[in-house]
Amino acid sequence: METTATPPPTHGPRGGPPGPLHGVRIVDLTRVLAGPFATMMMADLGADVIKVESPAGDDTRRWGPPWVNGESAYFTCTNRNKRGIVLDFRREPDREIVRRLVADADVVVENFRVGTMEKWGLGYEDELRELNPGLVYCSITGYGRSGPAAPLPGYDPIIEAVGGFMSINGEENGRPLKVGVAVIDIITGCQAAFSIVSALVHRERTGQGQRVDLSLFETSLSALANQASAYLMGGVIHPRLGNAHPHIVPTDTYETRTGPVMVCVGNDHQFARLCNLLGAPELPSDPRFTGNPERVTHRHELGAVLSELFAPLDGREFAERAAAAGVPLAPVLELDEVFEQPQVAARDMVIEFDHPTVGRMRQVGFPFKFGSTPAQLRYPPPLFGQHTEEVLAEIGVLPDDELTPAG
Numbered sequence: 471m472e473t474t475a476t477p478p479p480t481h482g483p484r485g486g487p488p489g490p491l492h493g494v495r496i497v498d499l500t501r502v503l504a505g506p507f508a509t510m511m512m513a514d515l516g517a518d519v520i521k522v523e524s525p526a527g528d529d530t531r532r533w534g535p536p537w538v539n540g541e542s543a544y545f546t547c548t549n550r551n552k553r554g555i556v557l558d559f560r561r562e563p564d565r566e567i568v569r570r571l572v573a574d575a576d577v578v579v580e581n582f583r584v585g586t587m588e589k590w591g592l593g594y595e596d597e598l599r600e601l602n603p604g605l606v607y608c609s610i611t612g613y614g615r616s617g618p619a620a621p622l623p624g625y626d627p628i629i630e631a632v633g634g635f636m637s638i639n640g641e642e643n644g645r646p647l648k649v650g651v652a653v654i655d656i657i658t659g660c661q662a663a664f665s666i667v668s669a670l671v672h673r674e675r676t677g678q679g680q681r682v683d684l685s686l687f688e689t690s691l692s693a694l695a696n697q698a699s700a701y702l703m704g705g706v707i708h709p710r711l712g713n714a715h716p717h718i719v720p721t722d723t724y725e726t727r728t729g730p731v732m733v734c735v736g737n738d739h740q741f742a743r744l745c746n747l748l749g750a751p752e753l754p755s756d757p758r759f760t761g762n763p764e765r766v767t768h769r770h771e772l773g774a775v776l777s778e779l780f781a782p783l784d785g786r787e788f789a790e791r792a793a794a795a796g797v798p799l800a801p802v803l804e805l806d807e808v809f810e811q812p813q814v815a816a817r818d819m820v821i822e823f824d825h826p827t828v829g830r831m832r833q834v835g836f837p838f839k840f841g842s843t844p845a846q847l848r849y850p851p852p853l854f855g856q857h858t859e860e861v862l863a864e865i866g867v868l869p870d871d872e873l874t875p876a877g
Contacts, residue, residue, distance in 0.1 A: 489516020490843045494670065496520065497571045498552065499580040501528040503626070503652050504686065505610050506548035507659030509579055512666070513551035514836055514845040520571060520861055521552040524559065527854055539827045546825075546851040550833065554852030555861050559590050570865045572598050572605065577666055581610040584620050594681045605679040606669040608662055614685040624686040626652035633690025638697050641712040658689040714773075719765035720744075723802060724777055726785030733776075734798040738762070744797045747788070748779040825850040 494517040498509040501523070513519040521528075530545040537543070557564040569592070572578055578598065580587055587593045587609075594607040609615060612624020627648050630636045635654065636646035665682045673679055691698065696717065700706040708716040713732065715721035720741070723730045735741045738754065738761060745753040753759055753775065758768040765772055780788075785801050792799035803811075814820060819835040836845035862868075 486846055487843055489845060490840060492516035495575045496577040496579060497575045498522060502530055503548060503655040504658040505579050505581040507656055508662035510548050510550060511663045519552040521549060521554045521852060522557050523554060525556060541828050549851040551849050552852055553849065553857035553861055554855060555858040556855035565590055565592060567867060568592055569601060573601055577606045579608045583623060584611055584615050603679060604673055604677060606666055608666050608682040610658060610662055610684050612685060613687045615683050626655045629654045629686040629690050633687050634694050635690055638710060640710040642710055644710065654686050654690050657693050658684060658686050661689055719762060719769045720772060720776060722773060724780035726780050726783045728785045730802045731785040731789055732800050732802055740797055743795050747791055747795055750779060821847055823847050823850055826853060
């Protein structure tokens with residue numbers, strides 16, 4: 471892929487082939503979660519990501535506990551493989567440094583409120599596009615750059631509330647609940663990374679950069695998937711069903727004497743095998759349960775029967791039998807159990823590396839596996855302003871220049 475940036479220097483503790491995004495330089499002006507998650511994904515795949523923090527630092531540096539030797543676990547989860555610098559956008563010399571960085575960059579990612587970058591003279595249409603016509607400029611906002619809600623800030627729990635997620639999440643007849651992680655932020659980060667790479671492919675064909683406009687709100691709507699389709703096509707608003715599924719029965723958690731198990735039976739053959747394992751082979755012949763439409767209609771009756779059958783079982787042992795029989799069923803694991811599963815080790819989904827203050831650090835590994843250009847750890851999450859002098863030297867700014875950044 472053709473890029474405008476100079477390939478980054480070969481810093482970092484690991485060797486191996488460069489990642490598929492090697493040579494792509496990203497100026498990361500984002501903080502908290504959606505933007506940093508997007509840029510970390512691209513950094514893991516070889517992009518040179520320069521994370522720019524204000525003198526106050528990314529908010530997540532103060533989110534905890536836990537902290538380990540002063541470092542926030544939250545901050546580290548989205549900022550590995552980046553070089554960190556500190557600039558104060560309230561100062562014109564520091565804004566000029568941003569322009570110099572952008573002039574030699576392929577991508578800018580920012581998640582300020584609509585109009586903030588323009589106020590600083592760093593907007594796309596009137597400023598940075600002219601400076602770098604090939605620039606891909608990704609804006610992540612709460613609600614998008616137009617419409618009546620555009621000026622509002624975006625926080626994941628608020629978007630889950632107004633974007634539909636909370637209305638469908640929670641126990642049956644219970645109150646709405648948010649998801650246990652900031653799921654809209656995470657999905658938006660994935661959408662941002664995908665969109666940026668798509669824009670880079672377009673630039674390779676045409677030489678032209680463009681703005682990419684993403685919002686948490688629109689991501690939330692798109693991620694409603696079958697729930698949105700049920701309403702838009704059929705006018706159906708499904709009630710909250712806890713761990714059950716509005717369209718597929720039986721899908722739910724059932725208590726066993728060793729803890730809950732999750733069942734997700736996707737077709738009639740799996741249902742028959744489940745019933746055989748439970749010692750109730752007659753259930754698929756019951757007119758209420760013969761097919762999925764019937765089971766959806768009679769979900770409560772079937773749920774009561776299954777609850778009785780599961781209650782005396784050893785859930786862990788039964789899960790092994792179900793797996794051998796091809797029935798989708800698993801115990802509900804706590805995080806300490808999750809990361810002890812042999813599959814985690816087999817797929818290298820926990821990585822370890824040295825951090826300058828934490829010492830030996832463990833993190834979730836890379837979810838994408840490339841045959842020839844694998845993701846790799848090149849930098850631990852940066853200390854505050856760790857690479858400021860290094861990065862500024864690369865663009866010709868010396869420590870005693872008038873452009874020396876604050877912080």
